Amino acid sequence: MDSITPEGVREQGERPRRVGIMGGTFDPIHTGHLLAAEAAREGAGLDEVWLLPASVPPHKQGAATDGEHRWRMTVAAAEGNDFLRGCDLELRKGGVSYTIDTVLLLRERFPDTQFSFIIGGDMVAYLPNWHRIDEIVEQIRFVGLQRPGYPNAAEGLPDPLRRALTMVPMPLVDISSTDIRERRRQGRSIRYLVPDAVYRYIEGNGLYEPES
Numbered sequence: 428m429d430s431i432t433p434e435g436v437r438e439q440g441e442r443p444r445r446v447g448i449m450g451g452t453f454d455p456i457h458t459g460h461l462l463a464a465e466a467a468r469e470g471a472g473l474d475e476v477w478l479l480p481a482s483v484p485p486h487k488q489g490a491a492t493d494g495e496h497r498w499r500m501t502v503a504a505a506e507g508n509d510f511l512r513g514c515d516l517e518l519r520k521g522g523v524s525y526t527i528d529t530v531l532l533l534r535e536r537f538p539d540t541q542f543s544f545i546i547g548g549d550m551v552a553y554l555p556n557w558h559r560i561d562e563i564v565e566q567i568r569f570v571g572l573q574r575p576g577y578p579n580a581a582e583g584l585p586d587p588l589r590r591a592l593t594m595v596p597m598p599l600v601d602i603s604s605t606d607i608r609e610r611r612r613q614g615r616s617i618r619y620l621v622p623d624a625v626y627r628y629i630e631g632n633g634l635y636e637p638e639s
């Protein structure tokens with residue numbers, strides 16, 4: 428039975444902190460990522476979202492920009508938002524960033540935290556192909572960002588994956604890191620596609636410029 432304090436406030440005990448992990452290559456981190464983090468936080472009732480840049484992403488071809496630059500852009504993107512923070516666990520570890528390894532480490536380091544992994548709607552259908560996905564599903568939940576006007580990708584998934592996934596709505600934001608890199612190569616503007624602090628970092632460090 429819950430106790431009633433002298434002030435009449437019911438004490439229900441603390442619930443575990445809920446943290447969403449938003450993993451990505453973040454080359455560079457952009458406004459679409461931040462809107463996704465915020466939609467997941469609100470839609471899934473998360474207390475915080477941790478932005479986790481991968482060291483070597485498992486399913487991507489080609490080398491990503493140096494991890495230190497991607498980390499600094501991630502920190503810059505999180506600036507000024509108390510619900511957002513960077514997590515450098517995969518960059519510190521190095522090598523290919525399989526989510527199962529990260530999840531096991533996080534569970535060990537933060538046993539009282541409830542973790543969810545946030546993924547874009549385009550990723551949901553590929554979840555069954557993730558390395559040791561059966562073990563990941565035993566450890567954490569997923570939050571998928573539903574694209575408006577698109578069928579719910581979760582419905583095609585087998586159980587228990589389907590049960591482990593919560594879909595939340597997010598406005599369609601047609602921004603990708605690939606497009607941002609391409610714009611820089613062509614000398615076109617990327618202003619407002621990335622947060623101002625990230626824009627200044629990219630300009631200040633001459634990132635994604637055409638090879639001279």
Ligand SMILES: Nc1ncnc2c1ncn2[C@@H]1O[C@H](COP(=O)(O)OP(=O)(O)OP(=O)(O)O)[C@@H](O)[C@H]1O
Binds near residue numbers: 454549
């Ligand atoms: N515009 C967007 N809206 C919603 N989710 C996004 C968007 N862009 C990326 N994501 C999601 O963010 C996560 C990390 O994405 P990633 O860092 O690979 O960015 P990207 O823009 O897709 O990169 P690239 O163009 O280099 O493939 C993935 O789960 C991806 O689905």
Ligand SMILES: O=C(O)c1ccc[n+]([C@@H]2O[C@H](COP(=O)([O-])O)[C@@H](O)[C@H]2O)c1
Binds near residue numbers: 450484486525
């Ligand atoms: O572990 C896996 O097999 C796996 C396969 C594809 C993607 N992921 C993770 O999903 C996140 C988004 O990946 P990406 O390639 O869109 O940057 C990132 O944290 C990856 O490490 C993980």
